[in-house]
Amino acid sequence: MSDAQPAPHMAGGDLGPLEGRGKETLLEGLWYNNPIAVQVLGICPALAVTNKLSTSAVMAAAVFFVMTGTTTIVSSMRRIIPQRVRLMTQMAIISTLVILVDYYLKAFHFEISRQLGPYVALIITNCTILGRAEGFGLQNNVPLSALDGVSNALGYASVLLVLGATRELLGSGTLLGATVLHESWYEPNHLMILAPGAFIALGFLVAAYKAIKGPEEEEEDTP
Amino acid sequence: MPNSAYTIIFSAIVGILCASVLAGWGSFTRSYREANRKAERVRNIMRVLGVSYPEKASARELLDVFNEKLEEREADGLTYYAYTGAEDGTPIAVPFRGSGVWGPIKAVLALESDQRTIRGIAFYEQEETPGLGAKIATTGFTSKFKGKRIAPDNGRPGEAGMTITPPNQAGGPREVDGISGATMTSDRVEKMLNDIIENIVAKVNGNV
DSSP, X not given: OGGGSOOSOOOOSSOOTTTTOHHHHHHIIXXXXXXXXXXXXXXXXXXXXXXXXXXXXXXXXXXXXXXXXHHHHHHHTXXXXXXXXXXXXXXXXXXXXXXXXXXXXXXXXXXXXXXXXXXXXXXGGOHHHHHHIIIIITTSOHHHHHHHHHHHHHHHHHHHHHHHHHHHHHHHSEETTEEOSOTTTOOOOGGGGSHHHHHHHHHHHHHHHHHHHOOOOOOOOOO | OHHHHHHHHHHHHHHHHHHHHHHHHHHHHHHHHHHHHHHHHHHHHHHHHTOOOOTTOOHHHHHHHHHHHEEEEEETTEEEEEETTOSSSOXXXXXXXXXXXXXXXXXXXXXOTTSSBEEEEEEEEOOOOTTTGGGXXXXXXXXXXXXXXXXXXXXXXXXXXXXXXXTTOOOSTTEEEOOTTOHHHHHHHHHHHHHHHHHIIIIIGGGO
Protein backbone atom coordinates (compact mmCIF):
# COMPACT_ATOMS: atom_id res chain seq x y z
CA MET A 1 0.00 0.00 0.00
CA SER A 2 1.69 3.13 -1.18
CA ASP A 3 -0.71 5.53 0.44
CA ALA A 4 0.15 4.79 4.07
CA GLN A 5 3.25 6.92 4.14
CA PRO A 6 3.07 10.21 5.96
CA ALA A 7 3.07 13.15 3.58
CA PRO A 8 6.26 15.23 3.32
CA HIS A 9 5.09 18.32 5.14
CA MET A 10 3.98 17.70 8.69
CA ALA A 11 2.31 20.69 10.27
CA GLY A 12 3.98 20.01 13.62
CA GLY A 13 3.34 22.19 16.65
CA ASP A 14 0.81 21.29 19.34
CA LEU A 15 -0.86 18.03 18.54
CA GLY A 16 -4.65 18.07 18.84
CA PRO A 17 -6.88 15.07 18.17
CA LEU A 18 -5.83 15.35 14.54
CA GLU A 19 -2.15 15.31 15.47
CA GLY A 20 -1.66 18.45 13.43
CA ARG A 21 -2.32 16.48 10.26
CA GLY A 22 -5.90 17.55 9.65
CA LYS A 23 -5.44 19.78 6.65
CA GLU A 24 -2.94 17.50 5.04
CA THR A 25 -5.18 14.44 5.51
CA LEU A 26 -8.13 16.30 4.05
CA LEU A 27 -6.21 17.45 0.98
CA GLU A 28 -4.62 14.05 0.38
CA GLY A 29 -7.85 12.24 -0.52
CA LEU A 30 -9.52 15.26 -2.01
CA TRP A 31 -6.71 16.28 -4.31
CA TYR A 32 -3.10 15.06 -4.03
CA ASN A 33 -3.93 11.40 -3.78
CA ASN A 34 -7.43 11.34 -5.22
CA PRO A 35 -8.72 7.74 -5.31
CA ILE A 36 -9.79 7.91 -8.96
CA ALA A 37 -7.65 10.61 -10.54
CA VAL A 38 -4.35 9.47 -9.03
CA GLN A 39 -4.75 5.93 -7.82
CA VAL A 40 -7.32 4.93 -10.47
CA LEU A 41 -9.10 2.79 -7.88
CA GLY A 42 -12.79 2.04 -7.68
CA ILE A 43 -13.42 2.96 -11.28
CA CYS A 44 -15.96 0.19 -11.92
CA PRO A 45 -18.84 2.13 -10.33
CA ALA A 46 -17.26 5.37 -11.53
CA LEU A 47 -17.76 4.16 -15.08
CA ALA A 48 -20.99 2.25 -14.66
CA VAL A 49 -23.31 4.70 -12.94
CA THR A 50 -22.07 8.04 -14.21
CA ASN A 51 -24.24 8.26 -17.33
CA LYS A 52 -26.57 10.49 -15.32
CA LEU A 53 -25.92 13.09 -12.66
CA SER A 54 -28.65 11.81 -10.34
CA THR A 55 -27.30 8.26 -10.16
CA SER A 56 -23.76 9.61 -9.77
CA ALA A 57 -24.85 11.72 -6.83
CA VAL A 58 -26.59 8.85 -5.07
CA MET A 59 -23.60 6.60 -5.64
CA ALA A 60 -21.34 9.33 -4.27
CA ALA A 61 -23.51 9.67 -1.17
CA ALA A 62 -23.58 5.90 -0.64
CA VAL A 63 -19.79 5.68 -0.95
CA PHE A 64 -19.44 8.63 1.44
CA PHE A 65 -21.49 6.82 4.10
CA VAL A 66 -19.68 3.51 3.67
CA MET A 67 -16.20 4.99 3.41
CA THR A 68 -16.50 7.31 6.40
CA GLY A 69 -18.25 4.66 8.45
CA THR A 70 -15.64 2.05 7.64
CA THR A 71 -12.54 4.12 8.40
CA THR A 72 -14.13 5.34 11.64
CA ILE A 73 -15.20 1.91 12.87
CA VAL A 74 -11.99 0.19 11.81
CA SER A 75 -9.93 2.88 13.50
CA SER A 76 -11.92 2.64 16.73
CA MET A 77 -11.29 -1.11 16.75
CA ARG A 78 -7.68 -0.95 15.63
CA ARG A 79 -6.21 -2.01 18.96
CA ILE A 80 -8.44 -5.06 19.39
CA ILE A 81 -8.50 -6.44 15.85
CA PRO A 82 -6.25 -9.52 15.70
CA GLN A 83 -3.71 -9.23 12.92
CA ARG A 84 -4.71 -12.48 11.25
CA VAL A 85 -8.39 -11.64 10.80
CA ARG A 86 -8.08 -7.95 10.10
CA LEU A 87 -9.09 -8.22 6.44
CA MET A 88 -12.09 -10.37 7.31
CA THR A 89 -13.11 -7.86 9.97
CA GLN A 90 -12.82 -4.95 7.56
CA MET A 91 -14.79 -6.78 4.89
CA ALA A 92 -17.52 -7.65 7.41
CA ILE A 93 -17.82 -3.99 8.39
CA ILE A 94 -17.85 -2.78 4.78
CA SER A 95 -20.42 -5.38 3.71
CA THR A 96 -22.67 -4.55 6.62
CA LEU A 97 -22.62 -0.84 5.86
CA VAL A 98 -23.20 -1.45 2.14
CA ILE A 99 -26.19 -3.71 2.75
CA LEU A 100 -27.63 -1.11 5.14
CA VAL A 101 -27.47 1.46 2.34
CA ASP A 102 -28.80 -0.97 -0.25
CA TYR A 103 -31.85 -1.84 1.87
CA TYR A 104 -32.40 1.81 2.68
CA LEU A 105 -32.52 2.75 -0.99
CA LYS A 106 -34.69 -0.24 -1.89
CA ALA A 107 -37.14 0.64 0.86
CA PHE A 108 -37.31 4.42 0.67
CA HIS A 109 -35.88 5.50 -2.68
CA PHE A 110 -37.00 2.69 -4.90
CA GLU A 111 -36.82 4.51 -8.23
CA ILE A 112 -33.18 5.50 -7.83
CA SER A 113 -32.22 2.11 -6.45
CA ARG A 114 -33.74 0.53 -9.56
CA GLN A 115 -31.62 2.77 -11.76
CA LEU A 116 -28.45 1.92 -9.87
CA GLY A 117 -29.13 -1.78 -10.28
CA PRO A 118 -26.49 -4.00 -8.71
CA TYR A 119 -23.94 -1.22 -8.31
CA VAL A 120 -24.89 -0.27 -4.77
CA ALA A 121 -24.20 -3.80 -3.56
CA LEU A 122 -20.98 -3.74 -5.55
CA ILE A 123 -19.62 -0.94 -3.36
CA ILE A 124 -18.43 -3.86 -1.24
CA THR A 125 -15.83 -4.56 -3.89
CA ASN A 126 -14.77 -0.92 -4.19
CA CYS A 127 -11.09 -1.30 -3.38
CA THR A 128 -10.75 2.34 -2.36
CA ILE A 129 -12.71 1.64 0.81
CA LEU A 130 -10.76 -1.40 1.89
CA GLY A 131 -7.61 0.46 0.90
CA ARG A 132 -8.35 3.35 3.25
CA ALA A 133 -9.38 1.07 6.10
CA GLU A 134 -6.28 -1.08 5.74
CA GLY A 135 -3.87 1.70 4.80
CA PHE A 136 -5.04 4.44 7.12
CA GLY A 137 -7.74 3.43 9.62
CA LEU A 138 -5.69 0.63 11.13
CA GLN A 139 -2.79 2.97 11.92
CA ASN A 140 -4.41 6.24 12.94
CA ASN A 141 -6.69 7.55 15.64
CA VAL A 142 -10.44 7.86 15.22
CA PRO A 143 -10.88 11.58 14.39
CA LEU A 144 -8.06 11.49 11.87
CA SER A 145 -9.37 8.29 10.28
CA ALA A 146 -12.87 9.71 10.07
CA LEU A 147 -11.40 12.76 8.37
CA ASP A 148 -9.46 10.54 6.00
CA GLY A 149 -12.70 8.75 5.13
CA VAL A 150 -14.47 12.07 4.53
CA SER A 151 -11.59 13.33 2.44
CA ASN A 152 -11.36 10.27 0.22
CA ALA A 153 -15.12 10.00 -0.09
CA LEU A 154 -15.31 13.64 -1.16
CA GLY A 155 -12.45 13.11 -3.57
CA TYR A 156 -14.26 10.13 -5.01
CA ALA A 157 -17.58 11.97 -5.08
CA SER A 158 -16.15 14.98 -6.88
CA VAL A 159 -14.88 12.82 -9.73
CA LEU A 160 -18.21 10.97 -9.92
CA LEU A 161 -20.16 14.22 -10.03
CA VAL A 162 -17.96 15.79 -12.70
CA LEU A 163 -18.14 12.61 -14.80
CA GLY A 164 -21.90 12.32 -14.29
CA ALA A 165 -22.57 15.93 -15.19
CA THR A 166 -20.33 15.80 -18.26
CA ARG A 167 -21.71 12.55 -19.58
CA GLU A 168 -25.34 13.51 -19.02
CA LEU A 169 -24.83 16.90 -20.59
CA LEU A 170 -23.03 15.65 -23.69
CA GLY A 171 -24.85 12.32 -23.96
CA SER A 172 -28.43 13.40 -23.36
CA GLY A 173 -28.27 17.20 -23.39
CA THR A 174 -29.81 17.32 -19.93
CA LEU A 175 -28.75 17.89 -16.34
CA LEU A 176 -30.68 16.10 -13.60
CA GLY A 177 -33.27 15.34 -16.27
CA ALA A 178 -33.84 18.99 -17.22
CA THR A 179 -33.02 19.94 -20.81
CA VAL A 180 -29.97 22.16 -21.05
CA LEU A 181 -28.72 21.65 -24.59
CA HIS A 182 -31.84 21.68 -26.72
CA GLU A 183 -32.17 19.07 -29.46
CA SER A 184 -32.90 21.77 -32.01
CA TRP A 185 -29.24 22.72 -32.13
CA TYR A 186 -27.47 20.01 -30.16
CA GLU A 187 -27.44 16.42 -31.32
CA PRO A 188 -26.88 14.33 -28.16
CA ASN A 189 -23.75 12.24 -28.47
CA HIS A 190 -24.99 8.82 -27.40
CA LEU A 191 -21.45 7.55 -27.15
CA MET A 192 -21.14 9.50 -23.92
CA ILE A 193 -23.82 7.50 -22.14
CA LEU A 194 -22.37 4.20 -23.30
CA ALA A 195 -19.46 2.40 -21.67
CA PRO A 196 -16.81 3.59 -24.17
CA GLY A 197 -17.87 7.18 -23.48
CA ALA A 198 -17.24 6.57 -19.80
CA PHE A 199 -13.67 5.50 -20.47
CA ILE A 200 -13.07 8.44 -22.79
CA ALA A 201 -14.54 10.95 -20.34
CA LEU A 202 -12.54 9.48 -17.46
CA GLY A 203 -9.38 9.62 -19.56
CA PHE A 204 -9.90 13.28 -20.33
CA LEU A 205 -10.73 13.97 -16.71
CA VAL A 206 -7.53 12.36 -15.44
CA ALA A 207 -5.55 14.19 -18.12
CA ALA A 208 -7.09 17.50 -17.09
CA TYR A 209 -6.35 16.73 -13.47
CA LYS A 210 -2.72 16.01 -14.25
CA ALA A 211 -2.46 19.15 -16.34
CA ILE A 212 -3.78 21.29 -13.49
CA LYS A 213 -1.70 19.57 -10.86
CA GLY A 214 1.41 20.11 -12.92
CA PRO A 215 4.33 17.78 -13.55
CA GLU A 216 5.80 15.77 -10.72
CA GLU A 217 8.49 13.18 -10.43
CA GLU A 218 6.88 9.79 -10.66
CA GLU A 219 8.28 8.07 -7.62
CA GLU A 220 5.24 6.14 -6.46
CA ASP A 221 5.72 2.42 -6.33
CA THR A 222 2.45 1.57 -8.02
CA PRO A 223 1.44 -1.99 -7.20
CA MET B 1 -2.87 -20.93 22.28
CA PRO B 2 -4.73 -18.12 24.04
CA ASN B 3 -4.01 -15.95 21.01
CA SER B 4 -6.03 -18.24 18.72
CA ALA B 5 -8.85 -18.34 21.20
CA TYR B 6 -8.99 -14.56 21.21
CA THR B 7 -8.98 -14.46 17.43
CA ILE B 8 -11.84 -16.94 17.24
CA ILE B 9 -13.92 -15.18 19.86
CA PHE B 10 -13.26 -11.82 18.25
CA SER B 11 -14.32 -13.10 14.83
CA ALA B 12 -17.45 -14.66 16.26
CA ILE B 13 -18.44 -11.43 17.99
CA VAL B 14 -17.86 -9.36 14.85
CA GLY B 15 -19.93 -11.86 12.85
CA ILE B 16 -22.77 -11.86 15.35
CA LEU B 17 -22.80 -8.07 15.64
CA CYS B 18 -22.87 -7.54 11.87
CA ALA B 19 -25.51 -10.21 11.38
CA SER B 20 -27.77 -8.76 14.05
CA VAL B 21 -27.49 -5.25 12.66
CA LEU B 22 -28.40 -6.54 9.21
CA ALA B 23 -31.19 -8.77 10.45
CA GLY B 24 -32.70 -5.87 12.37
CA TRP B 25 -32.49 -3.42 9.48
CA GLY B 26 -33.60 -6.07 7.02
CA SER B 27 -36.77 -6.90 8.88
CA PHE B 28 -37.52 -3.25 9.54
CA THR B 29 -37.36 -2.42 5.83
CA ARG B 30 -38.81 -5.69 4.51
CA SER B 31 -42.43 -4.56 4.23
CA TYR B 32 -41.36 -1.37 2.42
CA ARG B 33 -39.11 -3.23 0.03
CA GLU B 34 -41.77 -5.79 -0.85
CA ALA B 35 -44.47 -3.18 -1.27
CA ASN B 36 -42.16 -1.28 -3.63
CA ARG B 37 -41.55 -4.34 -5.74
CA LYS B 38 -45.24 -5.11 -6.07
CA ALA B 39 -46.13 -1.48 -6.63
CA GLU B 40 -43.65 -1.24 -9.46
CA ARG B 41 -45.38 -4.07 -11.30
CA VAL B 42 -48.81 -2.73 -10.51
CA ARG B 43 -47.87 0.78 -11.61
CA ASN B 44 -46.77 -0.46 -15.02
CA ILE B 45 -49.97 -2.42 -15.52
CA MET B 46 -52.13 0.54 -14.51
CA ARG B 47 -50.18 3.02 -16.59
CA VAL B 48 -50.60 0.93 -19.71
CA LEU B 49 -54.31 0.45 -19.08
CA GLY B 50 -54.76 4.14 -18.44
CA VAL B 51 -56.08 3.63 -14.92
CA SER B 52 -55.85 6.95 -13.12
CA TYR B 53 -53.91 6.94 -9.89
CA PRO B 54 -52.34 9.73 -7.86
CA GLU B 55 -48.94 10.59 -9.35
CA LYS B 56 -47.18 10.69 -6.00
CA ALA B 57 -49.00 7.69 -4.59
CA SER B 58 -47.12 5.56 -2.09
CA ALA B 59 -46.66 1.86 -2.75
CA ARG B 60 -49.57 1.01 -0.47
CA GLU B 61 -51.95 3.50 -2.07
CA LEU B 62 -51.10 2.11 -5.49
CA LEU B 63 -51.88 -1.41 -4.38
CA ASP B 64 -55.20 -0.20 -2.95
CA VAL B 65 -56.22 1.41 -6.23
CA PHE B 66 -55.11 -1.69 -8.07
CA ASN B 67 -57.16 -4.04 -5.90
CA GLU B 68 -60.19 -1.82 -6.21
CA LYS B 69 -60.25 -1.37 -9.98
CA LEU B 70 -58.54 -4.43 -11.41
CA GLU B 71 -59.06 -8.14 -11.24
CA GLU B 72 -56.47 -10.81 -11.76
CA ARG B 73 -57.70 -13.53 -14.08
CA GLU B 74 -56.24 -16.64 -15.56
CA ALA B 75 -56.91 -18.30 -18.86
CA ASP B 76 -55.31 -21.65 -19.44
CA GLY B 77 -52.16 -20.74 -17.53
CA LEU B 78 -51.93 -17.20 -18.88
CA THR B 79 -52.31 -14.56 -16.18
CA TYR B 80 -53.88 -11.27 -17.17
CA TYR B 81 -55.52 -8.32 -15.50
CA ALA B 82 -59.02 -7.11 -16.28
CA TYR B 83 -59.78 -3.44 -15.71
CA THR B 84 -63.24 -4.01 -14.27
CA GLY B 85 -63.54 -0.43 -13.06
CA ALA B 86 -63.23 1.01 -16.57
CA GLU B 87 -65.97 3.13 -18.11
CA ASP B 88 -65.45 1.73 -21.59
CA GLY B 89 -66.00 -2.00 -21.19
CA THR B 90 -63.36 -4.28 -19.72
CA PRO B 91 -59.91 -3.67 -21.15
CA ILE B 92 -57.25 -6.18 -20.21
CA ALA B 93 -53.51 -6.06 -19.61
CA VAL B 94 -51.14 -8.96 -20.14
CA PRO B 95 -47.60 -8.90 -18.75
CA PHE B 96 -45.07 -10.64 -20.96
CA ARG B 97 -41.35 -10.98 -21.38
CA GLY B 98 -38.73 -11.92 -23.88
CA SER B 99 -35.05 -11.65 -24.50
CA GLY B 100 -33.56 -8.51 -25.93
CA VAL B 101 -30.14 -7.92 -27.38
CA TRP B 102 -28.32 -7.47 -24.07
CA GLY B 103 -30.75 -8.81 -21.52
CA PRO B 104 -34.36 -9.68 -20.74
CA ILE B 105 -37.15 -7.32 -21.70
CA LYS B 106 -40.24 -7.11 -19.51
CA ALA B 107 -43.37 -5.57 -20.91
CA VAL B 108 -47.12 -5.16 -20.55
CA LEU B 109 -49.62 -5.19 -23.40
CA ALA B 110 -53.06 -3.66 -22.86
CA LEU B 111 -56.01 -4.40 -25.14
CA GLU B 112 -59.39 -2.70 -25.48
CA SER B 113 -62.57 -4.61 -24.60
CA ASP B 114 -62.65 -6.20 -28.05
CA GLN B 115 -59.34 -7.80 -27.11
CA ARG B 116 -58.02 -7.12 -30.59
CA THR B 117 -57.21 -3.42 -30.50
CA ILE B 118 -54.11 -2.26 -28.64
CA ARG B 119 -54.84 0.20 -25.87
CA GLY B 120 -51.26 0.61 -24.82
CA ILE B 121 -47.93 -1.10 -24.39
CA ALA B 122 -44.91 -0.53 -22.17
CA PHE B 123 -41.46 -2.03 -22.08
CA TYR B 124 -40.66 -1.27 -18.48
CA GLU B 125 -37.53 -3.28 -17.94
CA GLN B 126 -34.89 -3.57 -20.63
CA GLU B 127 -31.15 -3.34 -21.11
CA GLU B 128 -31.08 -2.44 -24.79
CA THR B 129 -28.41 -0.17 -26.23
CA PRO B 130 -28.86 3.31 -24.78
CA GLY B 131 -29.87 5.81 -27.42
CA LEU B 132 -30.84 3.09 -29.90
CA GLY B 133 -32.75 -0.02 -28.81
CA ALA B 134 -33.47 1.52 -25.42
CA LYS B 135 -35.88 3.84 -27.21
CA ILE B 136 -38.45 1.04 -27.01
CA ALA B 137 -39.08 2.31 -23.49
CA THR B 138 -40.00 5.80 -24.71
CA THR B 139 -43.51 6.93 -25.54
CA GLY B 140 -42.19 7.93 -28.96
CA PHE B 141 -42.10 4.23 -29.76
CA THR B 142 -44.88 2.83 -27.59
CA SER B 143 -47.46 5.41 -28.68
CA LYS B 144 -47.26 4.04 -32.22
CA PHE B 145 -48.94 0.85 -31.02
CA LYS B 146 -52.06 2.56 -29.79
CA GLY B 147 -55.09 1.65 -31.92
CA LYS B 148 -53.24 -1.03 -33.87
CA ARG B 149 -54.73 -4.50 -34.19
CA ILE B 150 -53.16 -7.73 -33.02
CA ALA B 151 -55.14 -9.97 -35.37
CA PRO B 152 -57.38 -9.62 -38.41
CA ASP B 153 -61.10 -9.43 -37.69
CA ASN B 154 -62.38 -12.94 -37.03
CA GLY B 155 -58.85 -14.21 -37.38
CA ARG B 156 -57.91 -17.49 -35.82
CA PRO B 157 -54.70 -18.37 -33.96
CA GLY B 158 -51.94 -18.58 -36.49
CA GLU B 159 -53.29 -15.65 -38.45
CA ALA B 160 -52.64 -13.26 -35.60
CA GLY B 161 -49.50 -11.22 -35.22
CA MET B 162 -47.94 -7.88 -35.98
CA THR B 163 -45.00 -6.69 -38.01
CA ILE B 164 -42.42 -4.19 -36.88
CA THR B 165 -41.36 -2.67 -40.16
CA PRO B 166 -38.23 -0.70 -40.98
CA PRO B 167 -38.63 2.95 -39.92
CA ASN B 168 -41.30 5.00 -41.72
CA GLN B 169 -42.77 2.10 -43.64
CA ALA B 170 -45.63 1.03 -41.41
CA GLY B 171 -49.03 1.54 -42.98
CA GLY B 172 -51.40 -1.29 -42.18
CA PRO B 173 -53.36 -1.75 -38.95
CA ARG B 174 -50.98 -4.50 -37.88
CA GLU B 175 -47.73 -2.72 -38.68
CA VAL B 176 -45.61 -0.52 -36.45
CA ASP B 177 -42.50 1.47 -37.36
CA GLY B 178 -39.30 0.04 -35.95
CA ILE B 179 -36.49 2.09 -34.47
CA SER B 180 -33.83 3.44 -36.78
CA GLY B 181 -30.49 1.80 -36.01
CA ALA B 182 -32.00 -0.83 -33.73
CA THR B 183 -33.00 -3.61 -36.06
CA MET B 184 -31.96 -6.36 -33.66
CA THR B 185 -34.03 -4.93 -30.84
CA SER B 186 -36.97 -4.39 -33.18
CA ASP B 187 -36.77 -8.01 -34.36
CA ARG B 188 -36.70 -9.33 -30.84
CA VAL B 189 -39.56 -7.12 -29.75
CA GLU B 190 -41.57 -8.34 -32.72
CA LYS B 191 -40.91 -11.94 -31.76
CA MET B 192 -41.84 -11.57 -28.10
CA LEU B 193 -44.89 -9.56 -29.05
CA ASN B 194 -46.11 -12.17 -31.51
CA ASP B 195 -45.54 -14.94 -28.98
CA ILE B 196 -47.82 -13.25 -26.48
CA ILE B 197 -50.35 -12.24 -29.13
CA GLU B 198 -50.69 -15.83 -30.24
CA ASN B 199 -51.14 -16.83 -26.63
CA ILE B 200 -53.78 -14.19 -26.06
CA VAL B 201 -55.71 -15.04 -29.21
CA ALA B 202 -55.61 -18.74 -28.40
CA LYS B 203 -56.39 -18.56 -24.72
CA VAL B 204 -58.10 -15.31 -23.77
CA ASN B 205 -60.11 -14.44 -26.85
CA GLY B 206 -61.84 -17.80 -26.80
CA ASN B 207 -63.25 -17.07 -23.36
CA VAL B 208 -64.75 -13.69 -24.14
